[in-house]
Amino acid sequence: MPISDWFKAREQRRYTAPTTTVSVADVPDGVWVRCEGCKRTLYMGDLERSEMVCPSCGKHHDITAPERLALLIDEGTFAEMDADLSSGDPLDFTSGKAYADQVVAAQERTGLPEAIVTGTASIGGHRVVIGVMDFRFIGASMGSAVGEKIARAFEMAATLRHPLVMVTASGGARMQEGMLSLMQMAKTSAAAARLAEMRVPYVAVLTNPTMGGVTASFATLADVIIAEPGALIGFAGPRLVEQTIRKSLPKGFQTAEALLEHGMIDMVVDRRELASTLALVLGYLQPGDE
Amino acid sequence: MPISDWFKAREQRRYTAPTTTVSVADVPDGVWVRCEGCKRTLYMGDLERSEMVCPSCGKHHDITAPERLALLIDEGTFAEMDADLSSGDPLDFTSGKAYADQVVAAQERTGLPEAIVTGTASIGGHRVVIGVMDFRFIGASMGSAVGEKIARAFEMAATLRHPLVMVTASGGARMQEGMLSLMQMAKTSAAAARLAEMRVPYVAVLTNPTMGGVTASFATLADVIIAEPGALIGFAGPRLVEQTIRKSLPKGFQTAEALLEHGMIDMVVDRRELASTLALVLGYLQPGDE
Amino acid sequence: MEFERPLAELEDKLASLKRVDLTDQPELAAEIAELEAEIGRIRETLYTGLTPWERVQIARHPERPKTDDYLASLFTDVVELHGDRLFGDDEAMFAGFGTLRGRRVAVLGHRKGKNTHENVRRNFGSSHPEGFRKAERLMHLADRFGLPIVTFLDTAGAYPGIEDEDRGQALAIAGCLAALSRVRVPVVVTAIGEGGSGGALAIGFGDRLIMLENAYYSVISPEMCATILHKDARRANEASACLQLTAADLLRRGLADEVVPEPLGGAHTDPPAVIEAIGDALDAALVSLAGISREALVVARYERLRAIGEFTGE
Amino acid sequence: MEFERPLAELEDKLASLKRVDLTDQPELAAEIAELEAEIGRIRETLYTGLTPWERVQIARHPERPKTDDYLASLFTDVVELHGDRLFGDDEAMFAGFGTLRGRRVAVLGHRKGKNTHENVRRNFGSSHPEGFRKAERLMHLADRFGLPIVTFLDTAGAYPGIEDEDRGQALAIAGCLAALSRVRVPVVVTAIGEGGSGGALAIGFGDRLIMLENAYYSVISPEMCATILHKDARRANEASACLQLTAADLLRRGLADEVVPEPLGGAHTDPPAVIEAIGDALDAALVSLAGISREALVVARYERLRAIGEFTGE
Ligand SMILES: [Zn+2]
């Protein structure tokens, strides 16, 4: 479903029961789900009303890009950009699952053309350019199309002199596009650095998980970095770290809370307060004189 | 002796037997001295010829500002600046030894009006503005006059667009001038930051000891930081640190070598190679476009 | 506090007299009245003729209003920013945004705790390098987005630990000094308690310096000065006087622009009034700086710093 | 290397034949001649039709010329700069100045060791955050003083350790990417061996990319790619081919500007010639960039990056 339709159908919208973290219990109609944080069985309606944050243990379940947009932006203010951009298969990558098939499958499963949705919008009355990644789409890995949409979002923010808000979730660079993907790290970072030189504000919201080439490029070049509670954020994947150092990882390693303690992010904000916090922060970050 | 005379009398110059680190042995005419590094008795002439670096153990003995200038700059190129600036006694500070008396005694002992000598010169053919601190002068602490001479040196470098070289040695801010001294940290840092904005290079040479308010201001704001082997460099004095943490300090704490390992300085350079290293570095640091 | 002991003794005596039933001993009423008058006179003398060392003690009073109290009372919409993006987050240094009487500003402040637990987390208000690097980061943010900077000084000094030295305490402070001297936004500093040396200076100069009457600001702690001069930290009293570290001293020398009076006995006897007075002074300072261009601000700040110092020769 | 084994066997046979006294067995002379011809043919085939995985193995050859060798042979007046001014000095990253055929430049390079001792100190060429922060510091220095930047890529990747994550490996790399994209001086990158992912990219893009014939540059290591795709690191051979990570692949896609040929068998068979050829290519690249204004350089670099990517839609 294209984003525009999705917004029209907003009244009927339902959160996706996120099978990665919430397992639909075997009760009729999937009305009851089990929280992987506290293992309790929750009524899906309650979970939805608290924005997919478990009312019992506070676990933040993954949500989709359209769901995120609906939570963050002022109703009716979203205008999507670059909706027709999607991945090619430049390397004709067929090892493992064929990449071209993966893309089509992801498009069908998510209703999205790519792993990121970008556009202009308002948050608490502040005009912004916004990008939201969707982890369901091949782990929201960054290939050419994702990198291009991100670069264009930075450039639109530069042109409009509106703050940019990026909500990230990604496994990193998309290996199926080889070096073209790696270079998207440089491309998006260059776009972020250019925006910074123009003194236009940039706020990043790191959600679960934000890893690899995304964390090591545009995602952490923001003026203010917010993360969601419990989000896994890092460069190397935990399994690789474990294999490399040959010991088990400390509790809480690479969580938003650990990053806060290590000085890497500005704040950890509960999803239910994210929109208001963003509005508050945006109030302080007016584009500076050139 | 004013610096100009000192340079004229260069042929007759002798290094000061630095009583703080070299004890003149009880042999006639002070011709033999004992190295505090290796405890060997050395012929003063040999020590002089190796620039007061022990030929046996490599210990760098403290030298005076005029001696330092003679070692570093191209002969005949030094033109002193602000030679008439010296300390007042703004706080009428009489607790302990009266400050005014200390200043006079230091002037008489060193032949210098203040704890720093500044001027224009050449190093290996590169025109520079240079400042050299002299620890014998009330521990080369930074009061109003020292701060003023430093700020003027930065401003002269800015005006001429010649690189600035600062050779530091200091116990920190000069407490006998109270807040006026503390503010010299801000004043000299502001002058350094202004020079940096103008893309004029600044190289610092940290010699033994460089502590407190000097390390925590202009001394470490350089583009390239060089230190002499074994020099004590830090913010808090070792005794204060020891008292605070109530355990003994690790070996090598606050030495130039430790700072190199901790990433705080660019290189540790033997005094006998300092002039050539400075010339080499200055060759790379041409003032940038404005 | 030590110097308040004579007063405290009289107040104790008064309290015990007041517990007596006056119907039995009516002659005590006169005695009580006289004692009250005496206490008033002593209080007046005690606090109006405070020595520098007494002021230092008041500045260190555990009940004195702290950065957190000013944040809570004077600012709305406070957003705290954490971390230096390099190594850690230092709770001894507050960094963030806030709105002061409708004006959006960036806020920095040394942060002492209200209790032992908080003080341990905040290292009793003595920053590690991470605190200064966080402050420097906020200075650059404020510069980029045109937010005036307001700072609150209240620290005995930067922390002198082994790891702090190893992680570049000196360089972290120097970085703040350089950044603060070049930010192209107004900088208003308020000294609300202790102003200890380089750790205070790192966020402690700008376009205006407002000091509370009993705040001190010093190149060195009185105790360490006494140790150096007399090998006796107990002579801090004497050292305090020599160092000229009181608000009045700084005002007289032109280093401070304004001294905000405290109630008799010190700011802790009436925090709301003191906080409000600081708010007024801050507001006035920000208003006076609001019309100045970015370039003119930096030039004026540089000239202000350049003018500091008294020496002979020219 | 594994793929060289058939050749090695024939060479062993040849060597033993040559030890025989030919006066006793004159018929062997013909056999030797034939074997030598055979070896020549096989060598030709073996090295001209190298698979991507074979090239990866050559790129990792312990005798392959390293950043240090290029520094020693191509540059005079080398000045190494140490430290990130924050936490440490990382020996896995070289940073400094050098003079290349009379031209003063800033140099960055991943640094593998020549022996175990060096490799331990240099973490086998895999940088910690401090290495990237040192590199970023040098980028800013080069920008300030107008020094072109020359980089040498030779790393399996940034180090994936616990402390590295805690000290912000991702942020350190991102900082390099941002800085390198905006420096107003020419940036010439040479890929001399391994080009592993983000750790290579941190100093791995600019205005020109020169690659040695058997250098590789990849979004992910072949082994990890194979593990993800097939849960079997031993299928790295196959993954290498899919990833299009060879110099020829990058040249074809317009990501590399030039491929410098290596002697048969790889750069380690004739280091002086390879180093000199890289010197020629570097020199030519620097000459071609020398006349461009600072502003034009940054615009061109940005456009170069912006053009990378293949997708559908517009
Ligand atoms: Zn739960």
Ligand SMILES: [Zn+2]
């Ligand atoms: Zn010796």
